[in-house]
Amino acid sequence: MxxxxxxxxxxxxxxxxxxxxxxxxxxxxxxxxxxxxxxxxxxxxxxxxxxxxxxxxxxxxxxxxxxxxxxxxxxxxxxxxxxxxxxxxxxxxxxxxxxxxxxxxxxxxxxxxxxxxxxxxxxxxxxxxxxxxxxxxxxxxxxxxxxxxxxxxxxxxxxxxxxxxxxxxxxxxxxxxxxxxxxxxxxxxxxxxxxxxxxxxxxxxxxxxxxxxxxxxxxxxxxxxxxxxxxxxxxxxxxxxxxxxxxxxxxxxxxxxxxxxxxxxxxxxxxxxxxxxxxxxxxxxxxxxxxxxxxxxxxxxxxxxxxxxxxxTEPLPEPPEPRQPAGHGVEFDAVTFRHGDRTVADGVSLSVPDGQRLAVVGPSGAGKSTLLQLLARFYDVDAGAVRVGGVDVREMVAADLMARIAIVFQDVYLFDGTIEDNVRLGRPDATEAEVRDAAAAARLDEVVERLPGGWSAHVGEGGTLLSGGERQRVAIARALLKDAPIVLLDEVTSALDPVSEAAVHAGIERLMAGRTVVMVAHRMRTVRRADQVAFLDGGRIVEQGSHDELLRLGGRYAGYWDLTQVVQY
CATH class of the missing domain: 1.20.1560.10 (ABC transporter type 1, transmembrane domain)
Structure with a gap:
């Protein structure tokens, strides 16, 4: 005993x-x-x-x-x-x-x-x-x-x-x-x-x-x-x-x-x-x-x-001799990842130069969100490598890796505290002016003004006292305050109404400016602004190129584009 x-x-x-x-x-x-x-x-x-x-x-x-x-x-x-x-x-x-x-x-x-x-x-x-x-x-x-x-x-x-x-x-x-x-x-x-x-x-x-x-x-x-x-x-x-x-x-x-x-x-x-x-x-x-x-x-x-x-239970191993990345470019090198008996990513190879944007699109269950999770090292790959600045993420200290990445998920979880408390999670030592600037850039200040209590308003457990669009604005303000050089976006506007989507989209554009971005998106408004697009299906890259190149190709992405236009219409 x-x-x-x-x-x-x-x-x-x-x-x-x-x-x-x-x-x-x-x-x-x-x-x-x-x-x-x-x-x-x-x-x-x-x-x-x-x-x-x-x-x-x-x-x-x-x-x-x-x-x-x-x-x-x-x-x-x-x-x-x-x-x-x-x-x-x-x-x-x-x-x-x-x-x-x-x-x-x-x-x-x-x-x-x-x-x-x-x-x-x-x-x-x-x-x-x-x-x-x-x-x-x-x-x-x-x-x-x-x-x-x-x-x-x-x-x-x-x-x-x-x-x-x-x-x-x-x-x-x-x-x-x-x-x-x-x-x-x-x-x-x-x-x-x-x-x-x-x-x-x-x-x-x-x-x-x-x-x-x-x-x-x-x-x-x-x-x-x-x-x-x-x-x-x-x-x-x-x-x-x-x-x-x-x-x-x-x-x-x-x-x-x-x-x-x-x-x-x-x-x-x-x-x-x-x-x-x-x-x-x-x-x-x-x-x-x-x-x-x-x-x-x-x-x-x-x-x-x-x-x-x-x-x-063994956590993800930390490297005995950590390495520092040279830049903020992102690379997936022949990445294979299995979840149980299912292969979620099968030999995926992608490269996102420093400061550019990659949009990953495809049907549900294709493994899009998994790529973001592998980049943030929520899991370790079974084969291949995920690199940031030329360094395998497994050779970086977890805290150093996460300091370089800001993530905005589709489902935002907020802790039971004030709006300011949740924004400050991005950088607890930020000044009041920095918090207010991040909130203004994310259009969160509009939410704060109409809430009883303003910045001291409680959001409830999980953020239940706020709408989906308001929670997204908090998450974007948090990411802006963190000021990380790499941004990961996971379908952040897929379930929002037009008004909320417009406000959130403005915040996202401010967040992506000058940063390396990997986004999973269904809304073509965001995809069109990407430097390159990868169409993923069954854990594999089916097509890759710019938005215009893939439309001219007339393949899977073009069909997907046409379908989204019909649905939006």
């Missing part, structure tokens, strides 16, 4: 964790040893001179005070380590998730990651603050008390010692029996979380289609599966809980019977018998808590395993 915890946290956290564990173990030992003083105290109290018990009582009080001080220090250390590690774990997990390939975020990951970063991280990090101290106390203190019993009466100590392996076996078997059901319960919990998120996100579509009741039935089935899995997990743990309770009670009863037998035979005094029974009773409480603590630790360990799996 500790090994897994250290692997998840990182070796830099080994020192505080080991110190905390050592303090907790010392506290448990001190607690067990303090109870040893009960025997002389009771001997004196039941002897001919009860006043002789005072020194032992003072010693017992001092021992308890020492144990209390150790317990305070250990608990404080546990809480401080727990909160520090929790804070660090969130940062470590967030940094790692940001470096994972986009392909890792397959469908269903939203529910898994949301459970992991909320409930999972809290449960895993609670081990240090809440679970480790009572578990160590429940495991170590009874062993120390058994050792104390052996020193006072070997028969009773040996009888108590026999129960130790029985308790250990019950704990081990309970853990094995509940592992499968716990895994199933967690899987059902993740699936149910994903269904809830899906149900909430799909409300507009479901209500428009009149399918709300049916969709709720699917969510209800998922929650019912979770309930059944939780019930199975409870029943799987029940034999262990009952077995542990029966074992502890049987051991206590055996000690009582053996002690009575020894006392009747004259081999054990009444004071010693009472002391041993008090010690045995003190053993019973922590042992009985082992079942609950063991279940909580197994659940926490399962979350640690899942955290470990995520953290061990």
């Amino acid at each position: 500790i090994t897994m915890l250290l692997r998840v946290l990182g070796h830099e956290c080994a020192g505080p964790v080991r110190r905390t564990v050592a303090l907790m173990a010392a506290t448990a030992i001190a607690e067990g040893l303090s109870y040893a003083l009960l025997v002389p105290v009771l001997r004196a109290l039941f002897g001919s001179e009860p006043g002789d018990a005072w020194p032992w009582l003072l010693g017992f009080g001092a021992a308890v005070a020492g144990f209390a001080a150790l317990r305070y220090v250990a608990d404080r250390s546990g809480f401080r380590a727990g909160t520090t590690l929790l804070h660090g774990m969130y940062y470590r997990l967030g940094d790692h998730l940001a470096r994972l390939p986009i392909g890792w975020y397959r469908p269903g990951r939203i529910g898994e990651v949301s459970v992991l970063v909320s409930q999972g991280v809290l449960q895993a990090m609670s081990v240090i603050a809440h679970l480790l101290a009572p578990y160590i106390s429940a495991s170590v203190t009874p062993l120390v008390i058994v050792a104390v019993m052996l020193t006072f009466n070997w028969q009773l100590g040996l009888a108590a010692l026999i129960a130790v392996p029985v308790v250990a076996v019950i704990q081990a078997r309970t853990g094995r029996a509940t592992t499968a059901t716990d895994t199933e319960r967690v899987a059902r919990e993740r699936a149910a979380t994903g269904r809830v998120i899906e149900y909430l996100q799909a409300q507009p579509v479901l209500r428009a289609g009149g399918r709300t009741a049916e969709r709720f039935e699917l969510l209800d089935d998922s929650l019912a599966d979770l309930q059944q899995a939780s019930r199975r997990a409870t029943f799987a743990a029940l034999p262990g809980v009952l077995g542990l309770a029966v074992t502890v009670q049987a051991a206590f009863t055996s000690l009582l019977a053996l002690g009575a037998y020894l006392a009747v035979g004259g081999d054990l005094g009444a004071a010693e018998l009472l002391a041993v029974l008090v010690l045995a009773a003190r053993c019973a409480d922590p042992l009985l808590s082992l079942a609950e603590l063991g279940g909580s630790l197994r659940a926490a360990r399962a979350e640690l395993v899942r955290l470990d799996e995520v953290l061990r």
